[in-house]
Amino acid sequence: xxxxxxxxxxxxxxxxxxxxxxxxxxxxxxxxxxxxxxxxxxxxxxxxxxxxxxxxxxxxxxxxxxxxxxxxxxxxxxxxxxxxxxxxxxxxxxxxxxxxxxxxxxxxxxxxxxxxxxxxxxxxxxxxxxxxxxxxxxxxxxxxxxxxxxxxxxxxxxxxxx
Numbered sequence: 576x577x578x579x580x581x582x583x584x585x586x587x588x589x590x591x592x593x594x595x596x597x598x599x600x601x602x603x604x605x606x607x608x609x610x611x612x613x614x615x616x617x618x619x620x621x622x623x624x625x626x627x628x629x630x631x632x633x634x635x636x637x638x639x640x641x642x643x644x645x646x647x648x649x650x651x652x653x654x655x656x657x658x659x660x661x662x663x664x665x666x667x668x669x670x671x672x673x674x675x676x677x678x679x680x681x682x683x684x685x686x687x688x689x690x691x692x693x694x695x696x697x698x699x700x701x702x703x704x705x706x707x708x709x710x711x712x713x714x715x716x717x718x719x720x721x722x723x724x725x726x727x728x729x730x731x732x733x734x735x736x737x
Contacts, residue, residue, distance in 0.1 A: 576713045578699075582679075582736035585670035592701035592713050595660050596653055604657040607698055608721045654705035659698035659717060666695060669736070677737040680716065683730035691736070693718065700727060 578590040595601055671691065678694045680687040700715040701708060708714065711729035 576707065578714055578731060578734060580665060580669045580734045580736065582734075583672045583675040584736050585672060586668065588665065588669050590665060590699075590714075592660070592699065593707050595701050596658065596705065596707075598660070600664065601658045601660055601701075602698070604659050604700065607659050607717075607719075608724060656702075657700065657704060658702045659700050661719075662697050662699050662716075663695050671736050675736050679735040679737060680728060680731050681733035681735065682728065683711070683732070687728050694734075696720070699731075 576591070576593050578592065580588050580590065676691050678689045678691055680689065694716075696719045698717045698719060700717055701713070714731050715727035715729045716731055717724055717727045
């Protein structure tokens with residue numbers, strides 16, 4: 576149930592999607608693709624303020640944001656939704672080396688090749704109804720534009736940066 580990021584990176588990292596359910600960065604699947612036009616028109620000053628706040632908070636924590644404790648209501652709500660995780664933070668942590676521009680996704684059915692830009696602009700679906708993906712898992716890749724939402728890339732078990 577883990578997905579390593581390997582290849583032309585400074586740090587080879589291993590993703591464990593089973594713990595993302597507790598990560599504050601997760602996004603409810605339906606919300607990830609709603610109001611896409613509105614999301615594109617967000618004020619740049621607001622985005623800069625959010626990045627600044629995140630940088631301050633992250634420097635204090637030195638680890639990814641994780642829910643400290645969940646109320647009973649929050650625990651029940653987790654099991655109601657399907658979730659995606661933006662992959663860009665993980666790619667940044669791996670520190671992709673200069674000259675890299677393609678990616679190979681190793682899946683159960685063979686390799687899928689993408690550009691690095693396509694990978695950066697993607698989500699990893701990791702839970703349906705609050706449960707990890709057991710069939711065709713551990714993650715599915717869905718482009719942020721939603722173009723493959725109905726037919727995601729399934730069964731990804733390794734990401735290799737070329």
